[in-house]
Amino acid sequence: MKTLILAGGKGTRLWPLSRELMPKQFIKIFDDTSLFQKTVRRALLFSKPKEIFVVTNREYRFRVLDELRDMGIELPEDNILLEPVGKNTLPAIYWGLKTVHENFGKSRVAVLPSDHLIDANERYVEAFKTAEKLAGEYFVTFGIKPTKPHTGYGYIRPGEKLKGGYKVAEFKEKPDFETAKRYVEEGYYWNSGMFMFDTELFIEDVRNLAPEVYSAFEEAGSVEEAYEIVPDISVDYGIMEKTARAAVVPLNVYWNDLGSFDAIYDAFEKDESGNAVKVRGLKAGYVGIDSKSNLIMTERLTATVGVSDLVIIDTGDALLVAHRGETQKVKEVYRRLKERGDERVIVHRTAYRPWGSYTVLEEGDRYKIKRLTVLPGKKLSLQMHYHRSEHWVVVRGTAKVILEDREILLRPGESTFIPAGVRHRLENPGRVVLEVIETQIGEYLGEDDIVRFDDEFGRV
Structure with missing residues (x-):
């Protein structure tokens, strides 16, 4: 079994806990493991690392790599598929399954959202094994037995019984409370958003039922061109509600999509x-x-x-x-802040970068104070600022600093000053995390006042 993890969501419903550059799949909400890492652990129940694929936003590339590195897991570079823009779940799943098919041929693929909380016990394993068998003929979704009437989930009405599951009689949109009560009484399931597909059958049905998606990927000269023309469409609306192959396997485990703070409270x-x-x-x-x-x-x-x-x-x-x-x-709060151009919908006080992270400790008119954390062996880009000067004080570790053509080493308690217009670079040559307090002073302190001359992570 191969696994496709969907990790491209932008986290609008859990603001301010989640932000565009730190959506909920990468947040450690309950313990020291992010939801994305928990999903990878579930994927490893059935798939080897080389059989796990991740579709994510280009902005999350290094976040994904860091999460995997923290787990001690390395995926082949081509297994991380970077969408130039989010176009909902059907384009992401089609691109992922197409890539699996090109690498492994006809395959059964579990499709897992990366932001759910699930108890992956023996019943979980058994349900996926059952779905893998049914996937030779059906597109399998996993149905959660409702614990109460819920208006935030879609529902599935089971039909003809299959071995280990049912044909889907009907998909239902999110209902009002009274309708949800009736669905629960009549034995409907919550739609979990997890699937099991056969790559060959899925590609065939997309060609027939969503030809605009099929042609976008099959005829475009590049992924960028495909995403320019592919429609924004969900796999439920584009395929599952139209196909004659839909089946549901009951998944009798704890499941929570964490789609709101009410769900997190639960x-x-x-x-x-x-x-x-x-x-x-x-x-x-x-x-x-x-x-x-x-x-x-x-x-x-x-x-x-x-x-x-x-x-x-x-x-x-x-x-x-x-x-x-x-x-x-809460998503309305997010929308209003987005319209204002408020950067707090995009980034936390702590922002993650390929080299580590920074936390804004204090800011005011013409000044900003940050704590920089640079991982061992990592370095920031060789850069210059037009509008601000910077003062660095080392708190922990050893810093290697480039100032134009000069190179200096700074130890805890030592500092240096970087005037505006001077090319500079900060590097951690040691084996422990480097911590630096950075004080910025200038007329403009935005993150876009950076001119990069060299960057080992390929950023522009």
């Missing part, structure tokens, strides 16, 4: 007052007085008094307060 363990609490940072903490059934995720000391059924998300640079049950509307 997934967390609760204290004796029903509060779900996640604190992050040395000075973070929570004190609740007469407070119950709240979701608290915070990076600072947070106290609540006499409040119930709230979602409070504090990321240091942004604060969200919402009633539980209303968190689907």
Whole structure:
């Protein structure tokens, strides 16, 4: 069995926890493992690393590589497929399955979203083995037995019984509450968004049912050209709701798509007052007085008094307060901030780069203070700024600094100054993580004031 992991989502429903450059699949929400890493672990139950493919956004390339490196896993470079622009799930899945078919021939492929929380127990393994057998004739989706009426999920009505599953009688869109209650009573399943496809059969059905997708990839001269013309369309709408091959295999395990803060609350363990609490940072903490059934995720000391059924998300640079049950509307907050051009929909205070990360500690008019973390053996691009000067102070490790044609080594407590217009580079030649405090001063401090002369990661 081969595996295709979908990791291109941009995370609009969990702002401010997720941002465009750090969507939920890469966030360590519950423990020290991201949802993407958990998905890779599930993929390894059935597939070798060379049989795992990832479709993701080009902006996430180094994030994916870093996540895999942290796991000690290396995929072939060609197994990471970088979309120039997101066009929904059908183009991503078609490109992925087409690539698997070109590499391995006719194959059965499990398609896994990278941002779900799933208990991959024995029943999970058994369901995928059953689906693999059915995939020689059917396009298999996995149905979750509902635990309650839910208006945020699509539903599947099972039809004729198969060995280990059912033919799909009908797909249902997200219902209102009363309709959801009826679906649960009548034995419908939640649509999990996971699939099992045979590459040959899938390519054949796409050619017949979604010819505009097929022709975009088969006739275009490049992936870029294909994505310019391919329609924005989901695999459910483009194929599963039209094909005569649709089948559903029940998946009787814990599953949560984490599509809202309400869903995250459901997934967390609760204290004796029903509060779900996640604190992050040395000075973070929570004190609740007469407070119950709240979701608290915070990076600072947070106290609540006499409040119930709230979602409070504090990321240091942004604060969200919402009633539980209303968190689907967070995407509207994202939309309004996006329209304003607010960079906080794009990046956290901590932004990840191929060489490590930086965290904005303080900023004001004409100054910004960052903590740079450079991984062992990594280096920033050789660059220059027009509008700002920088002052670097080494906190940990040893820094190798290039200033025009001069090279210097800095140890903890030592510093250097980089005037505007001077070519410079920061490198970590050591074996421990390098930490540097950077103070920027200038009339413009945007991240786009960078002229790169050389970059080992191929960035422009």
